[in-house]
Each structure stands twice: as C-alpha cells, then as structure tokens.
Amino acid sequence: MYTTKDIAVVILNWNGKALLQQFLPSVIKYSNDAIIYLADNASTDDSVTFVVKHFPNLKIIQNSENGGYAKGYNDALKHVKQPLLCLLNSDIEVTENWLEPIVNQFNNNDNTAIIQPKILDFKKKSHFEYAGAAGGFIDKYGYPFCRGRIFDTIEEDKGQYNNVINIFWASGACLFIKNEVFKSLEGFDESYFAHMEEIDLCWRAFNSNYKAEYVGASTVYHVGGATLNDTNPRKTYLNFRNSLFTLVKNTDKNVFLRMVWRMKLDGIAGLRFLLQLKPQHFFAVLKAHFSFYKNLSRILKQRRQLPKRSGYYTENSIVWSYFIKQRKTF
Numbered sequence: 100m101y102t103t104k105d106i107a108v109v110i111l112n113w114n115g116k117a118l119l120q121q122f123l124p125s126v127i128k129y130s131n132d133a134i135i136y137l138a139d140n141a142s143t144d145d146s147v148t149f150v151v152k153h154f155p156n157l158k159i160i161q162n163s164e165n166g167g168y169a170k171g172y173n174d175a176l177k178h179v180k181q182p183l184l185c186l187l188n189s190d191i192e193v194t195e196n197w198l199e200p201i202v203n204q205f206n207n208n209d210n211t212a213i214i215q216p217k218i219l220d221f222k223k224k225s226h227f228e229y230a231g232a233a234g235g236f237i238d239k240y241g242y243p244f245c246r247g248r249i250f251d252t253i254e255e256d257k258g259q260y261n262n263v264i265n266i267f268w269a270s271g272a273c274l275f276i277k278n279e280v281f282k283s284l285e286g287f288d289e290s291y292f293a294h295m296e297e298i299d300l301c302w303r304a305f306n307s308n309y310k311a312e313y314v315g316a317s318t319v320y321h322v323g324g325a326t327l328n329d330t331n332p333r334k335t336y337l338n339f340r341n342s343l344f345t346l347v348k349n350t351d352k353n354v355f356l357r358m359v360w361r362m363k364l365d366g367i368a369g370l371r372f373l374l375q376l377k378p379q380h381f382f383a384v385l386k387a388h389f390s391f392y393k394n395l396s397r398i399l400k401q402r403r404q405l406p407k408r409s410g411y412y413t414e415n416s417i418v419w420s421y422f423i424k425q426r427k428t429f
Contacts, residue, residue, distance in 0.1 A: 101182065101183060102202060103198045103202055105181055105182045105202075106181060106183045106185055106202070107136055107278075108133050108185045108187055109160075109175060109184060109185065109186055110137055110138065110187050110188070111140060111168060112138065112147075112189050114143060116145060116146035119149065120149065123150070123154060125192045126193050129198075130193070130197075136179060138160045138175030139160065139161050140164070141161075147159060147161065167289075167292035169292060169296045173286040173287055176278075176281060176282075181278060182277060182278050183275060183276075183278065184277070184278050185201075185274070185275050186273070187273055188271075188273065191272060191321050192320040193319050194317075194318045194319065196317075197216060201214050204312060204314050208312070210309065210310045211310050212276060212277050212304055213269050213274065213276045213280070213304060214274075214276075214312050214313070215311070215312075215313050216313075216314055216319050217313075217317060217319070218230065218231040218320075219256055219319070220320065220321065221322045222322065225256060226254065226255050227248055227256055228253075228320070230321060231245060231321070232245035232246060232247030232248040232253070232260075233246035233247040233260035234246050234264065235268035235269060236266065236413045236414070237268065237412055237413075238412050238413070238417040239357060239412045239415050240361045240418075241342050241361060242416075242417050242418060243298055243342070244414075244417045244429060245270075246260055246266075249417065249428065249429055260313075260315050264313050266312060267302075267305065267413070268298045268301035268302070268311065269301060269313070270297065271297035272321045274297055284300060290394070290397075292337065293337055294334065294338050295341035298342075298345055302345060302411065303405060306349060306407055306408040332380050332382070332383040333383070336384075336386050337387075339368075339383070339387035340388075340390050343358075343387065343388070343391040346358070347399065347402055349402075349405065349411075350411070351407040351409045364416075365388065367418075369385065
C-alpha cells in the first residue's frame, strides 16, 4: 500500500526564481510527508541559491544542461527512487490534501499507472485551465482535447467533473506516474524538447496496457504559459510538430490515410492563422511540417519498435465536432 511518503514531487526549473518564490510555499505546506525535489535545468539566475537558502529541506538535482521538459525530467528522475513520481510545473499552486486522493486511487487499482488531478486556472479559479483541465483525450487524427476544455472553449468548474474516470492522457503540468512504469517506457522522447511529450508518454503507456485516470477530488491551480504563452509562434511550432511525431509513432493502423487527413486539417489550421492576421503562426505550422518530414525516417523506425493497441480515440474528429457540429463540451 502506498502512502504520501512514497511520492516524490519533482519540480523542473529553469531561471524560475520568481515562480519558485510564489508557488513553492503551497507545495511545501500541503505535501505532508512527500519528498520534494527541485530539478534545475542549468539555470543562469540565482534560483538554486534562493531555494537552498529559503527552503533547505528540498532536495536539489542539478542537470548539466537545459534539455527542455523532456530531457530535463529524464535526466533528473534517474536520481529519484520513490515509487510514485509527481511531475509538477513550477507555476502550480497546490491545495490542502491534494495528495491523499491520488495515493488512494493508486492503491485502489494495481493497473493504474498515471493519474492527473483537476487543474483549474490560477488567474480565474472558477474555471478549468487550458493545459489538462479535467483529463485528456485524443481523436483519430492525433488532436488532443480535454474534459473542461476543447480548443478555446473553457468551462466553469461547477463540480461536473468531480469523479474518477479513465482518461487517455494526463497533463504534464501535474502528472503522477509510477516510477517503474516511467522507466519501463524509457521516459520522455527527448526529441520533443517541450510540449506534447506527456501525450506521447501516455500513448505509449496505453499501448503497453497501462491505465491513466483522472481524480477530481484532488485540485491544483495552474498559471499556464509561464515558459511559452499561446501568442508565441515557437509554441505553435512545437505543438504541431510534436503532435505529428506522436501520431505516426503510436497510432495502431492506417497511418498513411490518417496522415493524409491530418495534413489537410493542419492546412486548414494554417489558413485560419492567416485569416486571423497571424502570419508568424502560419509559418510555424509550415516549419513544423518541414521538421516532421526531415525526421520522418527516425519516427518510422520508432514506430516499428513500439507496441500498438487499438481503441485509443473517443472522437473521429474533434475538429469536425467542434467547428462544424458546434459541440463545445465533452
């Protein structure tokens, strides 16, 4: 049986002193017996010195380079031995008793490998947060969406998602995973650098017959966009490119046909950016596709080596459901 002593809360940091100053107190206050780590991605500010001085009980892991989210966690988690990992963004405020429902759910189901709590918006606490909301799902063509958030429609939290359900992916903003499962999956794909790597990890876990769940009794508040906000074309580039990587690596069958449809849908998305007078985002989509083609042979090699499993999607096309059928909730 797991207890909160079996949890390692690992916060990845890069030049994030202000965020640590603001959000670490809540993590320390409400994490009971969990072991808290700061995994520093070769920061050039004085964030590590600040933590050592003001939070001396935190364990510090210093990575030799800034490898982004994926490599940063891969490098850091090699040094963590606790059986349950919580990968926690530095811009998260946690709440009282946030860990207990998570531990209980891991104890209730041996096959549960990944858990996400309810993620609300720190800046508008009555509403869900874009990155994860009430648990992630995916459509046939690899477009992710959440309960509580589909594209730009974000729901108010009225207790409608206070349950425990199976989900397809958990947000990297606050992701709990069994240490042995993380290592058996060989961690994150470091070619992603940042964005979508948690969806790839969860898809590989699904294909290996592990279960991901959402636990609505645990709540955290996420600022979101603290590293790259939605107006940054680099975020658009990484999201589109890494989504293509993920689909080709992990989809079970008909990959060529699904890619044809995906190219068409991405083309529509690019044109939409132009109509919105966002040319930099249009070119980010183009750049994402060129990078995907450049890496295609490597991705196909990974595809051949990874297990596959059907039944991953809950919508044929979330784009069609949202924009054409005007379905705004899931």
